[in-house]
Amino acid sequence: MKVLILTYRVPFPPNSGYPIVVYNTIKGLLRLDAEITLFSINPYKHRVDTDDIYDPVFENIKFHSYSLDTEVNIWGAIFNIFSNESYNVSRFYDEEAAKLLENILRENEFDVIQFEGLFAVPYLDTVKTFSKAKLIYRAHNIVFDVWERLSLTEKFTPRRRYLQFLARRLKSYETEQINRFHQIFAISEPDRQSILRFGCEINVEVFPVALDFEKYITDxxxxxxxxxxxxxxxxxxxxxxxxxxxxxxxxxxxxxxxxxxxxxxxxxxxxxxxxxxxxxxxxxxxxxxxxxxxxxxxxxxxxxxxxxxxxxxxxxxxxxxxxxxxxxxxxxxxxxxxxxxxxxxxxxxxxxxxxxxxxxxxxxxxxxxxxxxxxxxxxxYNISSIAERMFNIYQQLINV
Incomplete structure (x- = not known):
């Protein structure tokens, strides 16, 4: 089975939440003999020198990345107010990155393409244009909910109103995208329930973080x-x-x-x-x-x-x-x-x-x-059982 995974950060090394989730997803699928291609946005803020990655998981995948400045720009934020886009999301899209992805899709046929997190979704139109693969959205969280909750605790009125504005834009984008996939993976049951309340009409399964317990040795x-x-x-x-x-x-x-x-x-x-x-x-x-x-x-x-x-x-x-x-x-x-x-x-x-x-x-x-x-x-949260369940869903989607 050929799987393309799209990420908005390079998941190497797996030293924080998002990279750990993605890294162990890849690791578990490799154990089931899936052929993995990884396309990652490499933001300047979290930039990884890919030449310095020495990892057996990395050695067993096909890897592509595109370096991108995703930092908040005051003028970009101001001009964005007069557009219909979410500034949080649009910062992760670049035409050159989309062209690189297009080339990957033209040269390869994938069975499944998995979008890891909302900030990978801006490349959905490119994928839909150049691939017939089954498409999965992995929701690592409900992104707009984070900003809504932050706005509730913000005491400085102008900042609170801007956080509320960002949350509204994110909510609009997030809820509009969910029915454009063949399958949704939620990170937790509460998030699954939230996605269903958005009006999701496709199947939603819970896939939490998976850990390889051989790594977690206590002394x-x-x-x-x-x-x-x-x-x-x-x-x-x-x-x-x-x-x-x-x-x-x-x-x-x-x-x-x-x-x-x-x-x-x-x-x-x-x-x-x-x-x-x-x-x-x-x-x-x-x-x-x-x-x-x-x-x-x-x-x-x-x-x-x-x-x-x-x-x-x-x-x-x-x-x-x-x-x-x-x-x-x-x-x-x-x-x-x-x-x-x-x-x-x-x-x-x-x-x-x-x-x-x-x-x-x-x-x-x-x-x-x-x-x-x-x-x-x-x-x-065992890596083997979670990977097997994910792989089984891939097979079901392909056979439909």
Missing amino acids: PSKVSFPTLFHLGAMDWRPNKEGLEWFLDEIWPDIEKLNSELRFYIAGKNMQQQFFDYDSDNVVVEGEVMDAVEFINSKAIMIVPLLSGSGMRVKIIEGMAMRKCIIATTMAAEGISCEHGRDILIANTPDEFYRAILQCITNPVKWREIGENARKTAERN
Whole structure:
């Protein structure tokens, strides 16, 4: 089976949510002998030097990429107001990239073409013109929902109104595109329900992030206790907003619980403002070389998201690493987990305080939750079972 996957970022190395989802999708399909061609937009902001990729998965696919400046431009944003396009989406389209894709489609016949995320969809018209393949849209989240939720927490009126404007444009684009495919893959059940409410008339299946559990090896002897940690890309506004809330509203009281308690903060594109929190008890590390090693070395994972959509891949990775995770309902949305069994849910400063207190005074409790989390993750997010189910849907589509 020949599969073309379109992405709006190069999924190598798999070191954050979107790349991990795409990378493991490719890895799982390769194990089933699918022939994979990958076409990636390579944004300047997240640019990957493709000559430096040394990965067995990369070696087993046909790869094409196009470097593109997708950064927000003030004049582009202003002129866009007078158009009918979503500025968030249009920044990922380029005529030269479309021509490169056209050449790939002219030279190859694919059975399935999968669009990974909304920002790959601007190339749908090109694909429809030059290919007869079955088309799948993989919704990594409900994009406009992220911007709507952000606008609700924005206090500066002009910025709030612009966020609302962006959300409306995104919603219009997102809902108009869903019925142009043969199949939709949602990242979670809540997202599936949202897509159906948009008026989706085609089949929607849930395909969450898949993990290769051979990669997630835990070593209890290297875990430092008592420690809390947060790991996430800090140029993603929901992460930044949630961490600020935790540090300002919750951490001052938590810090008093135990003089030896440390809170470690790590992630790509760490904002300068977070280094200002660095102290004896708050350690801001920035980007770490090995996320799995970092997760293994700490005890309790803190995920204080107040907005967002989709599925938090870092929570699934934390579960795979037997971590006790304390997260908001928003952060855990769409993840198979149960409060008190394989995760702790906290939505207010008081709930976070009590959950953290419970964990650091009762080490048996957080270890038990971590063990249950690993079992839950293995049951629901295994790369082999998810890839097989996806491959079966490909076959069904082709045979229709």
